Amino acid sequence: MGHLAENGFNVETKPTENLVGVKSEYGVPQQLQSCHTAVIDGYIIEGHVPAEDIYRLLAERPDITGLAVPGMPIGSPGMETEGVADQAYDVIAFSAGGTEVYASYP
Numbered sequence: 001m002g003h004l005a006e007n008g009f010n011v012e013t014k015p016t017e018n019l020v021g022v023k024s025e026y027g028v029p030q031q032l033q034s035c036h037t038a039v040i041d042g043y044i045i046e047g048h049v050p051a052e053d054i055y056r057l058l059a060e061r062p063d064i065t066g067l068a069v070p071g072m073p074i075g076s077p078g079m080e081t082e083g084v085a086d087q088a089y090d091v092i093a094f095s096a097g098g099t100e101v102y103a104s105y106p
């Protein structure tokens with residue numbers, strides 16, 4: 001969670017071996033699951049979501065459960081790889097009502 005701490009978030013790490021249970025508890029749809037789950041001011045942040053999207057989420061406060069970047073796309077925060085081209089990816093807003101693209105990165 002270094003990316004979050006580097007961008008001004010106070011991070012409390014809670015290691016667990018029950019990732020499926022954590023993701024289920026917080027309502028992260030299976031198709032959106034990734035490597036990390038965070039709770040920030042009541043919103044769920046799943047995977048390598050850029051800090052600017054989290055700040056936008058907290059400023060706009062939409063009626064959603066959270067944001068997710070499924071998988072671990074190269075070029076997403078913390079997944080930069082020297083000499084390898086960034087992958088295009090979407091940040092997905094999710095709630096009980098469904099999903100929609102919140103932001104896209106080339």
